[in-house]
Amino acid sequence: MSQxxxxxxSEMKINYGxxxxxxWCPGCGDFGVQASIIKALKDLQIEKSNVVLVSGIGCSSAxxxxxxTYGLHSLHGRILPVATGIKLANNSLTVIGTGGDxxxxxxxxxxxxxxxxxxxxxxxIVMTNETYGLTTGQAAPTALVxxxxxxxxxxxxxxxxxxxxxxxSAGATYVARGFxxxxxxxxxLIKNGIKHKGFALIDTFSPCVTFxxxxxxxxxxxxxxxxxxxxxxxxxxxxxxxxxxxxxxxNYEKMPIGLxxxxxxxxxxxxxxxxxxxxxxxxxxPGKEEIKKAIEENM
Amino acid sequence: xxxxxxxxAGANGDGVESSGNMLLKTVARNGLHAYGYRGYQSIIRxxxxxxxxxxxxxxxxxxxxxxxxxxALNQDGIENQKEHFNKNAIIIYDPSKVNVDxxxxxxxxxxxxxxxDTAVKISGDPIMRNVVAIGAILKVIGVNxxxxxxxxxxxxxxxxxxxxSNNVNAARTGYNYEGVETFRPIKGDEKTRFTLDGNTAxxxxxxxxxxxxxxxxxxxxxxxxxxxxxxHEDKGVLAxxxxxxxxxxxxxxxxxxxxxxxxxxxxxxxxSLMVEALGFTAMLEVPLxxxxxxxxxxxxxxxxxxxQADLLFILHASQGEFPRIVVSPRNVEECxxxxxEAFNLADKYQCPVIVMSDLFLSEHIESIDGFDIDSINIxxxxxxxxxxxxxxxxxxxxxxxxxxxxxxxxxGLEHIAASDEHDEYGDLVSDALSGIGKYVEVxxxxxxxxxxxxxxMLKNESIFVPKVRDEDSxxxxxxxxxTTDQVIEATEMLKSKGKKFGVISFNYLMPLxxxxxxxxxxxxxxxxxxCNFTAQLAQVIMANTGIEIPNRIxxxxxxxxxxxxxxxxxxxxxxxx
Numbered sequence: 123m124s125q126x127x128x129x130x131x132s133e134m135k136i137n138y139g140x141x142x143x144x145x146w147c148p149g150c151g152d153f154g155v156q157a158s159i160i161k162a163l164k165d166l167q168i169e170k171s172n173v174v175l176v177s178g179i180g181c182s183s184a185x186x187x188x189x190x191t192y193g194l195h196s197l198h199g200r201i202l203p204v205a206t207g208i209k210l211a212n213n214s215l216t217v218i219g220t221g222g223d224x225x226x227x228x229x230x231x232x233x234x235x236x237x238x239x240x241x242x243x244x245x246x247i248v249m250t251n252e253t254y255g256l257t258t259g260q261a262a263p264t265a266l267v268x269x270x271x272x273x274x275x276x277x278x279x280x281x282x283x284x285x286x287x288x289x290x291s292a293g294a295t296y297v298a299r300g301f302x303x304x305x306x307x308x309x310x311l312i313k314n315g316i317k318h319k320g321f322a323l324i325d326t327f328s329p330c331v332t333f334x335x336x337x338x339x340x341x342x343x344x345x346x347x348x349x350x351x352x353x354x355x356x357x358x359x360x361x362x363x364x365x366x367x368x369x370x371x372x373n374y375e376k377m378p379i380g381l382x383x384x385x386x387x388x389x390x391x392x393x394x395x396x397x398x399x400x401x402x403x404x405x406x407x408p409g410k411e412e413i414k415k416a417i418e419e420n421m
Numbered sequence: 422x423x424x425x426x427x428x429x430a431g432a433n434g435d436g437v438e439s440s441g442n443m444l445l446k447t448v449a450r451n452g453l454h455a456y457g458y459r460g461y462q463s464i465i466r467x468x469x470x471x472x473x474x475x476x477x478x479x480x481x482x483x484x485x486x487x488x489x490x491x492x493a494l495n496q497d498g499i500e501n502q503k504e505h506f507n508k509n510a511i512i513i514y515d516p517s518k519v520n521v522d523x524x525x526x527x528x529x530x531x532x533x534x535x536x537x538d539t540a541v542k543i544s545g546d547p548i549m550r551n552v553v554a555i556g557a558i559l560k561v562i563g564v565n566x567x568x569x570x571x572x573x574x575x576x577x578x579x580x581x582x583x584x585x586s587n588n589v590n591a592a593r594t595g596y597n598y599e600g601v602e603t604f605r606p607i608k609g610d611e612k613t614r615f616t617l618d619g620n621t622a623x624x625x626x627x628x629x630x631x632x633x634x635x636x637x638x639x640x641x642x643x644x645x646x647x648x649x650x651x652x653h654e655d656k657g658v659l660a661x662x663x664x665x666x667x668x669x670x671x672x673x674x675x676x677x678x679x680x681x682x683x684x685x686x687x688x689x690x691x692x693s694l695m696v697e698a699l700g701f702t703a704m705l706e707v708p709l710x711x712x713x714x715x716x717x718x719x720x721x722x723x724x725x726x727x728x729q730a731d732l733l734f735i736l737h738a739s740q741g742e743f744p745r746i747v748v749s750p751r752n753v754e755e756c757x758x759x760x761x762e763a764f765n766l767a768d769k770y771q772c773p774v775i776v777m778s779d780l781f782l783s784e785h786i787e788s789i790d791g792f793d794i795d796s797i798n799i800x801x802x803x804x805x806x807x808x809x810x811x812x813x814x815x816x817x818x819x820x821x822x823x824x825x826x827x828x829x830x831x832x833g834l835e836h837i838a839a840s841d842e843h844d845e846y847g848d849l850v851s852d853a854l855s856g857i858g859k860y861v862e863v864x865x866x867x868x869x870x871x872x873x874x875x876x877x878m879l880k881n882e883s884i885f886v887p888k889v890r891d892e893d894s895x896x897x898x899x900x901x902x903x904t905t906d907q908v909i910e911a912t913e914m915l916k917s918k919g920k921k922f923g924v925i926s927f928n929y930l931m932p933l934x935x936x937x938x939x940x941x942x943x944x945x946x947x948x949x950x951x952c953n954f955t956a957q958l959a960q961v962i963m964a965n966t967g968i969e970i971p972n973r974i975x976x977x978x979x980x981x982x983x984x985x986x987x988x989x990x991x992x993x994x995x996x997x998x
Contacts, residue, residue: 142848143853145852145853169832170832170835171829171830171831171833171834171835172829172830174679176675179840184852186837187837187839187848187849190835191835192829192830192835192836192837193835193837193838193839193847194675194678194705194837194838194839195837195838195839195840195841195849196671196674196701196840197671197697197698197701197840199667200667200668200671200698200701202668203663203667203668203669203671203672203675204672204674204675204678205675206661206668206672206675207634207671207672207673207674207675207676207677207678207679207683208675208676208679208829209675210634210659210661210672210675210676211633211634211675211676211677211678211679211680211681211683212679212680212681212828212829212830214830215830232664232665232668233664233667233668235664236663236664236668394654394659395654396633396654396655396658396659396660397659399657402634402657402659402676402681403681405633405657406657407631407633407799408628408629408631408656408657410794410795412656413625413628413794413797414794416625416628416653416656417625417629417792417794418615
């Protein structure tokens with residue numbers, strides 16, 4: 123289905139945004155994430171009809187609506203299976219998942235681990251705000267121990283999930299973390315994630331200005347630093363693991379952002395023999411003779 | 422019609438199933454009709470397993486009633502199965518393993534063959550004792566032993582010539598064993614028939630219809646559909662074993678949204694996990710075919726036993742209201758054509774189509790003459806390919822409720838498909854706009870558009886009415902799915918007793934043409950036959966037509982309902998009318 127379209131000058135300036143206003147509160151971290159995705163797509167000049175944004179449920183789910191690309195606003199927690207299905211059906215598409223931390227690390231955590239080990243060429247941007255915003259402020263799986271929320275009035279008593287360590291251990295081939303408060307940096311991470319062949323996680327601190335008064339923009343600004351400025355070797359899995367534990371070891375005082383880990387491994391699409399002749403969508407249907415043969419072989 | 426029912430019983434790991442398969446293939450390829458069903462447990466070794474092969478001179482509708490020829494590989498076999506022996510049954514057993522004292526002097530023909538010894542002498546492999554037994558069975562029914570050679574070649578040549586010749590020699594030894602005679606001669610025609618199970622037929626029908634993506638998570642009795650697709654990945658179909666059934670259905674939805682005919686499949690437990698996504702695909706108006714192979718519930722239930730108790734669940738699964746098509750094929754041959762048609766219906770009406778089978782239908786084997794591939798036509802429904810100069814309205818209000826869809830990658834038709842309520846463009850009316858004047862209207866109109874597909878289905882298709890067999894009968898059985906063929910067999914048996922019974926069988930269960938269904942059932946003497954406790958089909962009929970069917974033959978012990986019990990119970994009910 124992917125078609126070669128001759129680009130005119132005006133088309134080179136692709137407008138990826140839509141007229142739809144997101145539901146986000148003024149000052150929401152998700153605005154910065156949106157701007158970063160648009161910048162990444164502009165830098166890469168990907169044909170808009172070849173981009174599919176997939177969201178789940180939560181404030182983050184508004185993301186694809188603010189784009190004029192193809193979009194699919196799915197169920198809570200199911201971004202990755204839906205995105206996987208789209209990519210397997212037509213691997214010439216650029217498929218980007220945009221979800222929240224409750225969606226991806228809570229209800230969708232099972233899919234998250236398997237998407238990492240599967241290494242389908244999907245870019246997965248998770249807007250982490252440590253809260254369930256759209257349901258008005260319950261604890262997210264990323265909430266720090268002791269955080270008081272509507273569903274944890276006596277404070278969270280579970281350890282927060284560590285998506286970076288989880289992704290590396292599960293086999294993700296591009297693991298990064300950005301901050302909505304630094305959209306230029308975030309956009310580079312997203313751009314490189316899209317360019318990366320394989321499953322790319324870009325966990326993104328995207329503060330909720332309404333329901334989370336602890337993990338605010340300022341709170342993050344005081345804690346984040348850039349891995350590349352410290353000369354982190356993102357090809358070294360041991361060092362990547364080490365860095366992934368820094369939040370915990372520093373008692374959430376020092377929180378690195380940037381590229382933790384990157385490696386090259388064949389993608390699922392490279393290895394699945396059914397895709398050796400190109401995208402499934404474009405492969406011709408079996409002819410009558412071929413069907414007859416397949417049937418008779420089985421009986 | 423002459424027919425013989427054979428049962429081979431042993432333990433898991435004895436090769437009971439593969440010997441049953443060999444026998445089915447041998448007779449089907451040599452002019453006979455065959456029907457096979459296995460009884461097994463959810464363990465890998467040990468336990469008590471049996472395989473039943475029924476062989477007939479004409480089309481068979483069931484695995485048979487009772488056992489005419491029995492092969493006992495161990496003592497358990499005799500003890501567990503003797504209650505099913507028909508009068509004058511022939512019992513083949515291994516004297517070194519089995520003591521037949523408990524069945525002596527009851528009119529049975531007892532044939533002791535040193536199956537194990539013979540197998541070990543010929544091949545060194547004890548599993549070959551099954552093949553010795555098959556040879557003996559072929560002699561008993563009078564099928565030429567040469568017929569077996571070709572089957573052995575086709576099944577084992579890839580394992581080497583030696584394996585083939587061991588099989589051939591073992592079968593011949595059984596065939597020629599002293600005391601084995603053609604007690605039950607059966608004569609076929611010249612046709613070569615194929616043997617396959619329901620799941621294979623569902624898979625092949627899907628393949629023939631151009632289904633290229635199948636996602637599933639292993640669950641008995643649906644797993645073999647996933648395995649069929651996995652085995653055909655070199656033929657341009659992608660099989661994805663996912664981490665769970667949530668992923669399976671959502672992966673299939675993603676694939677279908679991207680333009681590839683996609684399906685997923687599972688049993689009741691996995692279907693429970695898929696339920697939310699069923700409404701999701703209906704809301705997106707993305708076509709989807711779901712295979713649901715029922716087994717005995719609730720919960721884990723009896724994983725290797727059959728039931729038809731998910732009907733009401735399948736008809737109503739998921740929150741809210743949306744159009745869906747539910748169809749229940751009745752036999753192996755129908756599995757092929759119905760699976761193929763399911764993809765056309767899903768595409769035409771952009772909604773989920775659930776193909777219900779059950780463990781019995783998914784796993785039992787029937788011989789068929791072949792499939793008419795040329796009858797399979799592909800209809801992808803409304804697909805937009807070009808922009809008309811304006812922003813694409815994916816959910817355009819239309820008379821028949823169906824709006825043209827566009828596949829990602831098509832320039833100019835970019836749009837968003839959303840699980841929230843939306844307008845014609847796909848833009849949400851759910852969060853900021855819900856409850857506001859004109860958006861209340863949008864919700865009403867969009868919901869109406871989706872629901873109007875049901876009208877369109879009933880208007881355009883003639884399939885949503887039950888099928889009647891022997892219309893001028895005195896009584897009618899009412900049934901659906903895999904129970905139907907047993908019921909048909911029962912009507913034949915009743916005819917020979919002078920009772921005229923017809924069959925009204927439900928193929929498509931949703932939507933239903935209420936008026937036509939009512940007309941068909943009204944005033945008739947009806948007996949409902951189903952494999953569940955609560956007579957779910959009767960409930961569906963009551964809800965759709967107001968007709969109550971108090972006479973019911975229900976089975977819910979996990980075993981297959983038999984034509985013999987239907988006959989017996991039906992005769993007991995005649996007086997009640």
